[in-house]
Amino acid sequence: MNAVSPRAVRHFEPPTTLSGWLVARRFQLARRITQAGVLLLFAGTAAWGWKLAGAPLLAGNLSAATLAGSVPLVDPFAVLQMLAAGRVPESTALGGALLVLAAYLVAGGRAFCAWACPMNLVTDAAHAMRQRVGGRDLVHLSPSMRYWALGLALVLSALTGLAAFEWVSPIAMLHRELLFGAGLGLTAAAAIFLLDAFVAKRAWCGHLCPLGAFWSVAGRAGLTKVAFSDAACTRCGDCVRACPEPRVLDFKNCAARGFVAAGECTNCGECIAVCPEKALRFDLLARAPRPDPFRRKEKPHETHPARSSSPRSPRSPSRRSPRRFPTRSSA
Amino acid sequence: MAASRRQFLARSAQGAAGAACAGLAWFSLLRQEAHAAPFALRPPGARPAGDFEALCVKCGQCVRACPYPTLKLAPAAAGIPLGTPYFVPREEPCHLCEDIPCAKACPTGALDKALDRVDRARMGLAVVDAENCLSWQGLRCEVCYRVCPVKGRAITVDPHPRGISKHAVFVPVVHAQDCTGCGLCEKACPTQVAAIRVVDPRLVQGRIGEHFRRPATTRDAGLAEASPESAPAAPTAAPMKPSAAPSSLPGPQAPTGKAVDYLNAPVEGL
Known part of the structure; x- marks a missing residue:
């Protein structure tokens, strides 16, 4: 390819100044601020009783939340699993799911993964560690595995009558543990950190996560x-x-x-x-x-x-x- | 082309096999987890087991809406499906808020917003351990009766013969018809370990079934109107009915029960 182009190939040069560093990391910084902000809105409402117009600012968690006491926000993948399980949730949940779906379609589907999901903090940290330590993948994972996981989540929801992924989701567990102080969330996060850092590169977010697969499918229309x-x-x-x-x-x-x-x-x-x-x-x-x-x-x-x-x-x-x-x- | 198609089919088969492998593990985990503790006490308005587990997204909005430290999300290794809301009456019972904020906060309908009166909630059923109940030992404890928010209906204090003595003991009797399972009685019970406990009705409650006909009693006469659904099927569907009973009676809970059981009537007036 380079032979075709007469232009000299320049590479990205790691910044030497603080301002250069800030520019080079601007999206990463913005993502960290958004991720922390999402957590802070939930935690502030839960722990310090933040209010908006007299109602709790953002009650619940990433599975389902209520903004300002009136706007329902529900994970559309969770609702999809309920429907697969043969249960039709209340119109509140259906409306909330459509709202969240519409918002992420504007933001581009998997924007959830990079900008809101708390697990991204864990997997990015694991990736940073992986880059320091080096090492090869212990197992080979296909990036398409997540679509199998997505299909499985829906099939198992239909078979068991439960929202299959919601019951085992390390993302929901982590977010719940951070907000409610109980659960297996930190354990799950530790497992995913080890998986991403030492077993396979970007194993969870890039290969396995069915929620990421759901947003990938939705994101094609983003x-x-x-x-x-x-x-x-x-x-x-x-x-x-x-x-x-x-x-x-x-x-x-x-x-x-x-x-x-x-x-x-x-x-x-x-x-x-x-x-x-x-x-x-x-x-x-x-x-x-x-x-x-x-x-x-x-x-x-x-x-x-x-x-x-x-x-x-x-x-x-x-x-x-x-x-x-x-x-x-x-x- | 044929080779690449074969390759594609082989890879697809491999993928499907891998997915099936993971799916079976996931499936067994789900079944195990879902049935870990089918008898956890859920917030008021909770759908029947099965529907509740399917609809609850574990968002904790009921927990946040609860003005008491009653509701909690199940932690790991509690024997209750992870992240689902539950309460332990002896730690903190349900105080039966009249506006039922927990059910109203539920976005998915795992808790039924249509529950209009909190005394119609059926979270569990109180049962009395007679061997450790102070009242059954002859003390006039009756704390459970006094704290019961459905006073005089869910728990009554009934006289019970005390051996061959002519004196009676006054014992708490729970009536499943009206017990909300709030657990205020269990919280208030003064014994070291509560002698009245709230459990899932499925653990302790039997069912007579349609094929038996109960003898009528005074209590049945009083409850006949309150529980039309517990009345047996139409007379034509009861071939084992004694021929002596008048065929016009819909069942053993007909008002005429009062007359049949008149000998027991003075007991109620003690």
């Missing part, structure tokens, strides 16, 4: 996506190395679609932060129908002024052929 500029990209691969779900950065697919299309993308923003060419950015309506991206490149000033300044690498004619739905090579 609105917020990471937009990808094929013109600016030099294929240096820094984004893939930073990405917790590396297979979503399939350049062929991304170039054809103009954005990271895979639902498994968690919108964590790590790729954006490390891209030395600024070829990636968040885009709210990346999915909106647009002119053919390859046609657009010929008149960049019309639709995309930002791109007109970036030098475009010459492409072979075969790369210009408009392939709207290319096969996903790594999928």
Whole structure:
């Protein structure tokens, strides 16, 4: 690939100044603030009685909550399992689930995983440790295993008449233990930390979690996506190395679609932060129908002024052929 | 192409086998966990076992809504499905809030919002351990009777013959018809270990069944109106009915029971 492009491949340079560090870590910092904020809203309501308009600010936990005493927020995957179990929950739960689903469809599906889920703190910490310590995977896990887990959760819900994943979810356990002080949550978190740090890279969030699989499926229809500029990209691969779900950065697919299309993308923003060419950015309506991206490149000033300044690498004619739905090579 | 198809099928089969392996473990874990403690005391309005476990998302909003330290989410190794709400009456009973805030807080309907009166809640059933009950020893304790929020209905103090003595003991008698299972009696019981306990009715309550016909009593006469569902089936469905009974009677709980049992009537007036 580099041979095709005449441009020199620059790599991401670790920042040396504090401000550079802050810029490079801006999405990570924002995610930590959001994750802590979500926990703090729940914990503040539970422990210190925070109120909004006289009602508890955010009562409950990530499985089901009530905002300001009136707005129900319910995990749509939990409701899906109840329906699979042959139980129809009250309209409060159905409405709350639709609300949460709609919110995360705007934010991009697995934005839940990177921005709200408390387990992400654990798995990111495990990943940081893994990078320090090194080591190879003890077992090979396929990133598609989570879809089996998702299917199993629904099948087992139907078989047992219980919301199958809710009964064993380490995420719910962790959040419950943090808020209610009882349960197996810290034990589960410790197990997942060890799994991610020493057994297999990104084992839980990237391979096994059925809730992540649910949001992956939902996230295909998500609105917020990471937009990808094929013109600016030099294929240096820094984004893939930073990405917790590396297979979503399939350049062929991304170039054809103009954005990271895979639902498994968690919108964590790590790729954006490390891209030395600024070829990636968040885009709210990346999915909106647009002119053919390859046609657009010929008149960049019309639709995309930002791109007109970036030098475009010459492409072979075969790369210009408009392939709207290319096969996903790594999928 | 054929090779890649075979490869695809083989990998799919492997995936399915792996999923089945994990699924069986998960399935047995679920069954074990769900039936760990089917007799935990649940908040008022809880759906019947099975429905409750399916609908509860363990969000703890009932626990937060409870103004007393009554409700808790089950911790690990409590023998109760992890994270589900329950209470232990001897630690803190249900105080039967009139507005039932816990049931109203439930988003999924695991607790029934339609429960309009808290005295219609059936969280459990109080049972008396006669061997350790002070009243049964001849003391006039009756604490359970006095703290009962459904006073005079869920627990009555009835005279009971004391051996061959002409004196009687006055003993607490629980009536399942009206017992909410709140556990105030268990909390108040002055014995070292409570002699009146609230348990799941399924642990202690029998059922006569449709195939027996109870002899009528004064109590039945009084309760006949309150429990239409406990009346047996229509007379035509009772072929074993004694021929002496008038066929117009719907069952043994007909008001005429009062006349049949008139000999016992003075007992109530003591």
